[in-house]
Amino acid sequence: MRNLLKHSLIIGCLIFAPNICAQVLIVHPHNPSTSLSKNNLRAIFAMRIPQWSDGSAIHVFVLEDSHPIHTSFTKHILGMFPYQLRRIWDRQVFSGTGIAPTIVKTSEEMRERVSKTQGAIGYLMPEDVDDSIKVIEGSL
DSSP: OHHHHHHHHHHHHHHHGGGTSOOEEEEOTTOOOOEEOHHHHHHHHTTOOOBOTTSOBOEEEEEOTTOHHHHHIIIIIISSOHHHHHHHHHHHHHHTSOOOOEEESSHHHHHHHHHHSTTEEEEEOGGGOOTTSEEEEEOO
């Protein structure tokens, strides 16, 4: 019984392992950025950097807190738990010092909103990327 449990756990990890860190960063197609450092990426998604280097406003799009892609993105790319990121947003909103990102429900909505919003940034799984958005590199 113990070996069966151990083998089931290993098989489960192998099946889901490709999806753990497979997200890509996406931006509006006219965004001049080609890469972001991990520190800048964390600051952008924590809503601490309001503008791109050219002075245009950053519009952050995220999936719902409980969405598996959001959970994986926050844990593996940003290095924090979704609830920690939510606390940062809530503190800024309630203190009047900032705003929360725009929450979308699906990957399709994420792609559509980022493709149509100047200065937008978000994340997707590679298979959800198309020509309507630009993929940028991050120091991940």
